[in-house]
Amino acid sequence: MNGQKERDGEISLKLFVVLSRAMQAIQKRVEANIKGFGLNLTEFAVLELLYHKGEQPIQKIGQKVLLASSSITYVVDKLEKKGYLVRQPCPNDRRVIYAVLTDEGKKMMEKIFPMHREAMMEILGGLTTEEKEWTIEKIKKLGLYAKKGESST
Amino acid sequence: MNGQKERDGEISLKLFVVLSRAMQAIQKRVEANIKGFGLNLTEFAVLELLYHKGEQPIQKIGQKVLLASSSITYVVDKLEKKGYLVRQPCPNDRRVIYAVLTDEGKKMMEKIFPMHREAMMEILGGLTTEEKEWTIEKIKKLGLYAKKGESST
DNA sequence: TATAATTATTTCGAAATCGAGATAATTGAA
DNA sequence: TTCAATTATCTCGATTTCGAAATAATTATA
Numbered sequence: 001m002n003g004q005k006e007r008d009g010e011i012s013l014k015l016f017v018v019l020s021r022a023m024q025a026i027q028k029r030v031e032a033n034i035k036g037f038g039l040n041l042t043e044f045a046v047l048e049l050l051y052h053k054g055e056q057p058i059q060k061i062g063q064k065v066l067l068a069s070s071s072i073t074y075v076v077d078k079l080e081k082k083g084y085l086v087r088q089p090c091p092n093d094r095r096v097i098y099a100v101l102t103d104e105g106k107k108m109m110e111k112i113f114p115m116h117r118e119a120m121m122e123i124l125g126g127l128t129t130e131e132k133e134w135t136i137e138k139i140k141k142l143g144l145y146a147k148k149g150e151s152s153t
Numbered sequence: 154m155n156g157q158k159e160r161d162g163e164i165s166l167k168l169f170v171v172l173s174r175a176m177q178a179i180q181k182r183v184e185a186n187i188k189g190f191g192l193n194l195t196e197f198a199v200l201e202l203l204y205h206k207g208e209q210p211i212q213k214i215g216q217k218v219l220l221a222s223s224s225i226t227y228v229v230d231k232l233e234k235k236g237y238l239v240r241q242p243c244p245n246d247r248r249v250i251y252a253v254l255t256d257e258g259k260k261m262m263e264k265i266f267p268m269h270r271e272a273m274m275e276i277l278g279g280l281t282t283e284e285k286e287w288t289i290e291k292i293k294k295l296g297l298y299a300k301k302g303e304s305s306t
Numbered sequence: 307t308a309t310a311a312t313t314a315t316t317t318c319g320a321a322a323t324c325g326a327g328a329t330a331a332t333t334g335a336a
Numbered sequence: 337t338t339c340a341a342t343t344a345t346c347t348c349g350a351t352t353t354c355g356a357a358a359t360a361a362t363t364a365t366a
Contacts, residue, residue: 005274008282012273015285015292016179022296023176024219026169029299042352059314066177071353073316095314095361120165121158126298129161131291132168138280138288139168143175145279146182195322212344224323226346248331248344 026123033119037112038082042067042075044116047084047101051109055100057090084108179276186272190265191235195220195228197269200237200254204262208253210243237261 027041034044045065050056056064062072076099079085084105090096101109127135180194187197198218203209209217215225229252232238237258243249254262280288 004282008285009270009274011282011285011289012277013270015277015289016183016273018289018292018296019172019176019179021219022292022299023172025296025300025303026172029303030169040352057314066174068354069315070317070355074352093314093362097315117162117166120169121162123299123302124165124168124295125302126295127291129157129164131294132161132164135288135291135295136164136168136171138284139171139175141284142277142279142288143171143178146175146276147178149276149278150178150182193322210344211346221324222345223325223347227322246332246344250345 029123030119033123034112034116037108042071043079046072046075046079046099047105047109048113050085050099050101051106051113055088055098057096057098058087059096061099079105182276183272186276187265187269190261195224196232199225199228199232199252200258200262201266203238203252203254204259204266208241208251210249210251211240212249214252232258 031041034041037044039047042065046061049061049064053064058072058076059069061067061076062069065072067075076085076087079099080087083102085099085101088098088100090098124132184194187194190197192200195218199214202214202217206217211225211229212222214220214229215222218225220228229238229240232252233240236255238252238254241251241253243251277285
């Protein structure tokens with residue numbers, strides 16, 4: 001008998017729908033919040049990476065923020081035009097270009113990151129801290145497994 | 154003392170990152186799977202809605218699939234060109250246009266939906282059925298809460 | 307050393323999505 | 337009934353992302 005398998009099929013479909021809807025609602029609110037600072041989610045993610053991890057080669061940014069290389073070029077262009085970062089060629093390897101926060105970029109993040117954290121607590125306030133910890137574990141497992149099979153299925 | 158609040162801030166940030174990464178990995182695989190049938194995720198979602206719920210007014214589709222009205226026009230155009238659905242004016246209300254699956258569209262879904270379900274079970278195989286059920290509950294709570302506050306924060 | 311393979315970044319064109327506004331039909335209120 | 341407000345769809349221009357290919361530099365191999 002495989003009623004069990006049938007059931008897992010339905011539940012898997014359901015989980016995907018629920019996850020998609022929740023993410024969309026959450027992202028929409030986070031995006032709205034950050035738009036107030038003249039940034040979109042991607043731009044914020046890049047600035048945050050540089051703010052917390054220091055200067056990064058362009059392509060490292062792509063790996064962390066999960067963007068194609070051509071997309072990063074675009075985002076870094078925009079942030080450079082806005083004055084939040086500069087491109088800095090690596091002296092050892094002339095293929096590499098670092099993205100480096102400007103003082104203005106640093107100041108910006110100092111100002112808005114705490115606000116972002118507050119907003120995050122509010123937006124994700126549907127679960128208690130303990131529930132969030134549990135959920136992080138489960139979602140991490142889910143994500144790692146999905147990533148592992150990237151080539152096979 | 155508010156060390157508790159500090160902690161929830163960090164955990165909320167973490168949860169957002171984990172959710173984003175997991176969703177991206179999952180979506181990438183689902184997308185890859187469906188691409189084999191010449192569809193993207195949005196097109197599949199629209200076809201699935203019509204397949205399971207029957208013909209729908211264009212704007213109902215937008216609500217269900219969470220797309221702006223202009224985006225649905227675009228998707229429905231594509232599906233119509235591919236021959237999977239047709240537009241059918243509503244006789245009672247001449248503003249309304251229904252999207253209706255063609256026989257070809259129906260046949261297509263009959264063929265690919267079971268495969269999609271199988272793929273889904275595989276992709277989301279990182280959790281047991283019970284864990285999935287638990288996760289659905291939590292993510293639902295999270296999503297509903299985030300949606301509720303859409304206007305305020 | 308010369309050549310091939312790899313790596314980092316950019317350019318370019320296409321796809322997907324959005325929001326604002328246009329058009330047309332319906333509903334509600336005076 | 338008439339006019340204003342609402343509703344459904346579409347058009348248009350802009351934004352964001354992608355993948356394929358171009359360019360340039362580095363590393364590995366023969």
